[in-house]
Amino acid sequence: MTGKMRPPRGRRPSAWTTRQWLRAGVAASLAVLTVLGMTGAWVLGRTAAISSELVDRRFPAMSTAFRLESALLNQESGIRGYGLTGTPEFLEPYRRGLTDQHTYTAQLTELLDADTRARDDLRRVQDALSTWQERIARPVAASPPGAPPPLTAERAAEAETAFDAVRQAVADQQERLRAERARTRADLAATMRLRNWLFAAIAAVIVLLAGLVFEGLRRGINRPLEQLAADARTVAAGDFGHPITSAGPADLRRLSGEIDFMRRRLLRELAVSEEARRRLDAQTADLQRSNAELEQFAYVASHDLQEPLRKVSSFTQLLQRRYGGQLDAKADQYIGIAVDGANRMQTLINDLLDFSRVGRVHHDPVEVDLEAVMERTLSVLSIGIEEAGASITHDPLPSLVADPTQMGMLWQNLIGNAVKFRRPDRAPEIRVGVAREGELWRFTVTDNGIGIDPEYADKVFVIFQRLHTKDVYPGSGIGLAMCKKIVEFHGGTISVDPEYRDGARISFTLAPEAPPAPSTIAEATRATPEPAP
Template structure:
């Protein structure tokens, strides 16, 4: 068991310090928030209450002066137009007083001064303005002027004095509010300074504590580990500091001991691995050389066998033509067997030669339109389609990067294979389609033929692998092996889809051009693509016709091959060479 280490842990110390600092900062933040709210309220009072009150008090004085001036003018002229400023001033007075009352809830002194102004204005209007107006209308201007006395002027001076007192009270309230704003702002600044000091002090304490409790112990531990890393595996690691660091030092020392104990075994294992790697390297080089020699052997063997095989086939055919009917029936049968065997051997050699050439004799990749390739395939298979009363159709196919002759061979093999393994009582239909899956085109050749059992789905791509006898379906059994090699040469993969309800669907993938992938991504993201994406679009069809000759030829004899499993001929198919 690990010994118990006493003292406060580093976590506990840091959490305690951060908790104290957190409480202090929360308290300061609360005080600052309250003070900031109070400061905003006081600023609002200056901007939205005392400031407008000061302006409105001046507007009130101007309205009263307009009224007093209008009364004097009317008493002199007796013209009713001279009373318009009086009426307008009276309306402005009432509007200003009503507006001021909405701002006086927090200012009782100003409200009291406003009531004093209203009382004196009412008294002046009752004792001076209204009598002057009435007297002038009834008795003329002389009588009206007689009422504008020094006492009347003194009475209006009292009104003006009351307005001045109101303005002085508003100014005093404004100054007091501004003083409060400055005071609260200073308090807020002090609180911010205190908070900054708390952060600085806490940071300093934390920094010093980390230096003493973390940096120094870690530096000492790192120096000791460095000594071990330099090769001194017997150096014992001892650590001081918080309990966590002491336990860490013990763990590191235990690891050092384990490393020292395993080092000899690691060195021995490294030596064994280096020896195995050298053997694997030699085997890889030998395998590469063997594959190259094997491929060269297949090419040379098939090429060199052509001449003697042609002689055998030619002379066997001469015997068959010249002596047919002259010998007994058994001799004619033997000659027929020899001719058939020579012809099948020639087809096997040609197919093997074609298989070995895939990837060896290359013309380079170019952009190939598979629609044009399907047109060539339709032309190549026209005679055979007429013979089998078969229908070949295809959707709009993409443009891909590859070798056109190989791709033509690939699709011709698939189409020929589909027609070859047709059901006797059902017209054959072959359809080729394509769809974009990620960065690859998935191309499908589907027919309504005899189908393939799932257990044989992988075997049909093996070279010379047959699922039927040559009497049931002719061929060499290399066609789908060629298909697989062409697809893999182009960077794709091929498989049989066993989930189709009828017939067979052979699917293979080919890398898509970057512009097709970009166009599909643009369609998925809702953008307008630069070019349309090719997929399962409106199909273009070739008129129903029979498939032409297959790679082996439907009427050519084949060599005798045994089926993989006896008794299963109605639902299995072979590859076509």
């Protein structure tokens, strides 16, 4: 019946916990990803270096070499024109070419600083250019203007040969720069291909790792958890004899074992609780029957007490009317005490009946207009209010779903107490306030009467608890206890405001919706017929 855990079939279960498996998997994945990341970083760095060399050195060096060639051609054109004409304007391109030559030579020297062969090419260009300038350009430029310098004709062949050497050196330089640029481009293309293949491999490895991790989690964790959940649902559905399967890492197997231990313990406890429930059902049925009989007895006893009380009250009043003044003063006093006691006993029994009905005998909840209830209450209490000279004001009262009879009893007791417990030296002033407080309505009944000491703030809501003798303030001591019972039946609370000192302030809340349905015991007692008075 209790069952045992089924050991997993096949290979021996691992002693590793879920955390250990996760740590090992994460460590292996991080190691692989670290190697791939370092390789990818190297390839990216290599690609960036080659791109930088191509953009920052090779292309600018080629462009500067072309500009240097243009500057040299300007020098040669200017010297040749001046040598043929002697016109000074031809020296302007020469001088501008000299300035550009120094600028571009400096730029090339900086760009080719790390390339020894390229610096050698630049040096050969400079050497050939120096020979041409020393033998041809400077002597011709130094000749006086006006007539063609005679040196031009004397060194015409040498000038052509010297500048051809310059052109050749420049051509060799440019050819080497083109070759280096093409080589760098080839390196960049090869590195980019390597980068693309490497990142494709990294993506494939990441997908493979993700698949391995997913499959490992599915087999090692998800599948055992699904099996555990399925077994738990079977047990929760009522099959407490179904064993819990143990599978997966060590901690999941321990969890399965603990759940299975709990299942076995619940199975034992259920056997005990089932027996206790059967006994409790029997006791509950006896208690319901006893409560119904007690309430029936209370009603019968209360109504049976009414008849002798009515007789006692009637005959004592008859004695008072017929023989009052014919006997001595002592007899008249005794007759008055008997009449008063019988009347008070009858009032007390009626109040007790009303108190017992609250929460037990109730009408169907309906929409109750508290304004109308207040008007009826003031009409019922009109004689006492007029005799006391009381002033009663109230805020606009809401409508709520409640028992209309109990709402009338609530307002009648609260307003009646405020009028009754007044100061002898001032007329009662009663104020009823209302405000919304969350889901409830908060009501306050404030008067300027004798007040309630804070030490008695809870005592006044206990049945038969009086703070004054009946000779000073008449009553049965049930009114506020009945108010408390009505308010709590309608989902609220009631209390005395201890901070208010100019009289008494009763504060209570009422729910805007109907009170909850009566309990099983209340329904059972409600079904008992109430004898007619």
